[in-house]
Amino acid sequence: MATKLDLSRWRVRPHGVGYRRWTILFTGLRLLLRTRFFRLLVAVAWSAGLAIAVLGFVFSQSIASGGWLETLAAHSSARLEAIVIALGGFVSLYPDICVRGIFTLIFWVHSFVGLWFTLIALTVLIPRLITRDRASNALTIYLSRPLTTLDYLLGKLGMILGIILLTWTGPLVFGWLVSMLFATNRDFIVYSIAPLARALAFNGIALVALAAIALGVSALARTARNTTILWIGLWIIAGTMASPPHAPAWIRRASFSHDLGEVRERVLRLDTALSDAATQLPLLNPRFATSLSRAGERSRADDFGGALAGLGVFVIASSLVFTRLLRPE
Amino acid sequence: MTTTPFHRLNAPSSEVSAPSDASRPEDSPLVEIHELGKTFGTQHALRNVNLAIPRGTIGLLGPNGAGKTTLIKCLLNLETPTSGRATVLGVDIRTSNRASRERVGYSPEQDCQIEGMAGCEYVTYCGQLSGMSFRAARQRTHEILDLVGMGQERYRPVDTYSTGMKQRVKLAQALVHDPEIVFLDEPTNGLDPSGREHILSLIGSLWRELGISVIMSSHLLRDIERVCDRVIIIGHGRVLEHDTIAALKGRHRRVVEVAPAGEVDRYVAALAAAGRPATRLSNGRLRVESHSDSVDWLLRLMQAHGLPPAEIVPNPDALHELFIAAVTAHHGHEA
Numbered sequence: 001m002a003t004k005l006d007l008s009r010w011r012v013r014p015h016g017v018g019y020r021r022w023t024i025l026f027t028g029l030r031l032l033l034r035t036r037f038f039r040l041l042v043a044v045a046w047s048a049g050l051a052i053a054v055l056g057f058v059f060s061q062s063i064a065s066g067g068w069l070e071t072l073a074a075h076s077s078a079r080l081e082a083i084v085i086a087l088g089g090f091v092s093l094y095p096d097i098c099v100r101g102i103f104t105l106i107f108w109v110h111s112f113v114g115l116w117f118t119l120i121a122l123t124v125l126i127p128r129l130i131t132r133d134r135a136s137n138a139l140t141i142y143l144s145r146p147l148t149t150l151d152y153l154l155g156k157l158g159m160i161l162g163i164i165l166l167t168w169t170g171p172l173v174f175g176w177l178v179s180m181l182f183a184t185n186r187d188f189i190v191y192s193i194a195p196l197a198r199a200l201a202f203n204g205i206a207l208v209a210l211a212a213i214a215l216g217v218s219a220l221a222r223t224a225r226n227t228t229i230l231w232i233g234l235w236i237i238a239g240t241m242a243s244p245p246h247a248p249a250w251i252r253r254a255s256f257s258h259d260l261g262e263v264r265e266r267v268l269r270l271d272t273a274l275s276d277a278a279t280q281l282p283l284l285n286p287r288f289a290t291s292l293s294r295a296g297e298r299s300r301a302d303d304f305g306g307a308l309a310g311l312g313v314f315v316i317a318s319s320l321v322f323t324r325l326l327r328p329e
Numbered sequence: 330m331t332t333t334p335f336h337r338l339n340a341p342s343s344e345v346s347a348p349s350d351a352s353r354p355e356d357s358p359l360v361e362i363h364e365l366g367k368t369f370g371t372q373h374a375l376r377n378v379n380l381a382i383p384r385g386t387i388g389l390l391g392p393n394g395a396g397k398t399t400l401i402k403c404l405l406n407l408e409t410p411t412s413g414r415a416t417v418l419g420v421d422i423r424t425s426n427r428a429s430r431e432r433v434g435y436s437p438e439q440d441c442q443i444e445g446m447a448g449c450e451y452v453t454y455c456g457q458l459s460g461m462s463f464r465a466a467r468q469r470t471h472e473i474l475d476l477v478g479m480g481q482e483r484y485r486p487v488d489t490y491s492t493g494m495k496q497r498v499k500l501a502q503a504l505v506h507d508p509e510i511v512f513l514d515e516p517t518n519g520l521d522p523s524g525r526e527h528i529l530s531l532i533g534s535l536w537r538e539l540g541i542s543v544i545m546s547s548h549l550l551r552d553i554e555r556v557c558d559r560v561i562i563i564g565h566g567r568v569l570e571h572d573t574i575a576a577l578k579g580r581h582r583r584v585v586e587v588a589p590a591g592e593v594d595r596y597v598a599a600l601a602a603a604g605r606p607a608t609r610l611s612n613g614r615l616r617v618e619s620h621s622d623s624v625d626w627l628l629r630l631m632q633a634h635g636l637p638p639a640e641i642v643p644n645p646d647a648l649h650e651l652f653i654a655a656v657t658a659h660h661g662h663e664a
Binding site: 014015132136141144146148 | 405406407426427428430431433435437439440441442443444445446454455457458459460461462465488502506
């Protein structure tokens with residue numbers, strides 16, 4: 001077999017390190033999106049975003065004067081029409097409490113759904129982060145290129161960020177934007193911004209914690225199966241052990257899903273939204289007001305400091321694991 | 330616009346840059362190593378290695394565990410040296426970690442595929458990791474895969490490849506970004522004879538035709554002898570020999586192997602009469618000591634005695650014997 005060399009020499013100035021990190025991120029996500037399960041998961045996650053948009057739309061339409069709900073009620077009975085008109089008036093009189101409260105509730109529910117989808121997506125992603133690269137020696141190929149361990153880790157971190165954007169933050173922002181497109185007045189935008197900002201803040205905290213834990217778990221085991229078992233153990237088994245109400249505080253803090261739950265209650269402030277509604281709205285039914293107050297108390301974070309400390313320990317321990325095992329230069 | 334002796338891809342002229350070592354003289358060493366040491370716990374993998382490796386095709390020889398792979402890994406910063414310093418293409422490997430690998434390719438000994446990627450995707454990805462745009466990397470990937478002899482298999486996932494195909498794709502990823510130097514660790518492992526022939530011929534032509542220097546580690550002395558113009562022999566973490574193959578062979582006792590087409594006894598008699606007693610080897614060949622590298626005296630002897638034609642191999646296994654001698658001498662010295 002004769003070898004004939006007829007190569008075009010590549011003498012173009014290479015792209016910078018940012019491009020190389022982006023290549024790791026983009027290629028990793030592209031490979032992940034090839035799996036049918038992951039495509040399905042993303043589709044379901046975005047349908048949750050669509051649900052936010054629909055709820056926002058229904059809410060704005062239901063209180064708009066001359067909207068479809070009022071028209072529908074008018075066709076039914078005079079009493080129903082009066083209730084709907086009263087609701088609209090309520091929101092017009094107390095937009096801060098009603099709009100903020102409703103959107104806080106919507107984002108609070110979505111934070112459960114979004115976090116759940118993210119955790120499922122991470123179960124698929126974690127073995128592909130570092131474990132497989134170590135097992136198949138692909139790490140050698142990365143690090144023999146003009147890349148450092150930090151570049152490699154930043155690329156992988158970008159993959160986690162991409163996953164959270166696809167399954168949680170993206171649907172959340174999409175749902176809010178679409179519902180605002182159909183809002184009947186600017187009060188909806190003004191008073192839903194704060195709940196959105198809080199939802200995004202919780203998103204950010206979860207991103208930092210989950211990214212560190214995911215990289216640590218992925219670096220710790222040498223096979224995809226062991227990595228998945230370790231992740232599920234940390235997520236589901238530790239979460240189950242922390243769920244009994246009288247479980248010791250240290251066991252509860254040893255579950256990152258419990259810690260994230262506590263952080264969610266403090267950051268999203270559903271308790272404040274409910275107690276504000278109970279105390280400030282002129283509700284005709286005192287039992288309803290009492291129920292709202294109790295629900296607000298139940299959703300208050302009991303151990304926010306402990307949960308933050310727990311997450312901090314997770315982040316530090318995971319960072320030690322992946323930096324030690326990958327030996328940054 | 331910088332001109333190069335080679336064709337280049339269709340790139341805007343503003344993007345074209347000179348090779349990274351344009352300011353370095355052509356005869357400056359490719360790799361310079363000063364007192365490099367590497368220990369793993371109490372075990373010394375490399376001890377005070379000093380080398381100045383010129384451009385060309387260089388073979389790295391040594392028994393298992395001698396420190397060949399550790400030396401390559403230290404030069405690529407895949408292992409952190411315990412002591413000493415080194416430069417690759419004039420760039421210090423410790424102070425300019427990322428830059429020292431800009432124009433370096435590496436084909437490791439072990440498999441290193443990324444699961445789920447097709448061969449051409451994998452090589453393109455490696456090109457992008459070296460800073461190539463997707464378009465340039467994809468175009469060059471196909472050129473390189475053609476060069477290493479991969480056909481339609483390039484569209485199959487890498488994890489389904491045979492050992493030989495994995496070797497080819499490893500070589501392709503090492504060359505895709507047009508390096509100035511490639512480190513090849515056992516590049517012919519697992520290849521069938523025709524594949525080995527093809528890859529060796531390709532490696533040999535990298536320096537001759539493209540100016541890409543090669544540092545090739547192999548335990549197959551014949552591969553090294555065939556492809557390389559210099560050899561570094563390593564044993565117990567030390568450099569035992571470093572010279573051109575021609576110079577090393579010059580230090581070896583001259584031997585000629587003759588494989589006569591017939592009349593072996595007449596050959597033996599003629600050689601004995603000329604004062605050069607021959608030893609019969611188990612493969613039917615005759616081994617004769619020679620006073621020089623030239624075999625003219627043997628051709629004249631054959632002509633004078635009307636001997637039938639024969640295959641003549643001057644200095645067979647010279648490198649092998651030299652290698653054994655170097656390692657044995659070092660053992661004796663250590664003892």
